[in-house]
Amino acid sequence: MNYSYYPGCSLHSTGIEYGLSTRAVFKHLGLELNELDDWNCCGASSAHALHPTLAVALPARTLSLAQAFDRDLVIPCAACYNRLKGADLAMRNDSRIRSQMESMLGFQYAGSVAVRSVLAVLAEDVGIKRISEETRHPLYGFKVVTYYGCLLVRPPEIAQFDDPDNPQVMGNLMRGIGVEVMPWSHATDCCGGSLSLSRSDVVQNLVGRLAERAREAGADAIVTACPLCQVNLEMRQTSEPKIPAFYFTELLGLAFGLPDADKWFRKHLIDPRPVLMSLRADGRVAANLKR
């Protein structure tokens, strides 16, 4: 399978290990990711806060680049996914917006590109069965809670992803590699990402509560599918011991026995290796980590 790939800005910086692990997992599964040449920022939460036209025009430019290829467009970042999917739907369903964008960007909207999240591609195109078959080191006994945050699931008419109140996709993938998924009620709560710099006090409360509830659920770690959530969860925890946040692709890579897993974990603000090591000491996780 062959996909177009839009990493988004975070995966070239604070979420670099999400990009590295996504690429490694896709390569291992024989799926090709072709990064769009010359893509631009989706505008994130700032464009729609200040300027409704730019909020569509910025992702629309990237969609116009993707149109040159007859491939689905795969996006790891939840915020980018939401903005690109939203712009695609706006152009698809609203002829006024479509013609405005066509004249502003100088292109013809074809509506031929399916905008998809990495999570959806792995669950739908690869499937849990294959994920389990590829697992060389099942992460038995490793307890996590899955965390989707907001923009992968909401608003449901844009995200069109799983059940917006009780999504299961990430949990199913995790169970496929032997991880124990603990039930909790906060999988789609907000981490406060867009206020992280300007009101860190508010965000510390939100993240603190998520970390506390994850611990109460008996989790060793939180598993995410969003680079903004992941960095926010790790940067804004204040009370010890801190609970690490993984990208789901990192755990897939670890379970597949991919050699680079250790390099991804070194990038984390909260080093997750002690947690993984303690599991290995228990003989519960056969992690291929360097000492």
Next chain:
Amino acid sequence: MSHHLLDEIRTLSRREVELCYHCHKCTAGCPVVDAMQYGPDLLLRMVSLGQDEAVLKSRDIWLCVGCYICATRCPNDIDIAVTMDTLRQTSLARGYPAGERDALLFHRLFMGVVQRFGRSHEAFMLGLFKVLSKVPLMIDVPAGIGLFMRGKVPILPERLRAPTQVRQIFQRSKT
């Protein structure tokens, strides 16, 4: 030309704010309501009652994180998150100072960096924000250094063709 806020919201965001019957589902689910002065459903009521100034000067419209809980749960399908965007834009258009100065600063810096480079650029952004915001200077410096030491904040922006076209998009969207 009408300057009634309710009409303006209806035209700009195409939302029927007055359909709200105050079931409080939005306010109950709002993750940042504790930091707000009014909360989402009261804000909608104030819009309906024409309390423009109190709404547009409030910190609430800048505290909204855009998580879409409210819009997803509203039984009357009012897209409250989009309404909040429209209130911010209207507040700026009418020249009110932002109720959360640093939230606006963040958005402006972010968009400025995107306009200049075509992509976000953390080192640039964080640096400017630290200097220009009222957030105490040393807060987040350790975290910033932590990110830098892990090779997560490249200093030089990537060289692309995108910036020229992105600047064009910024220009055209202003007209």
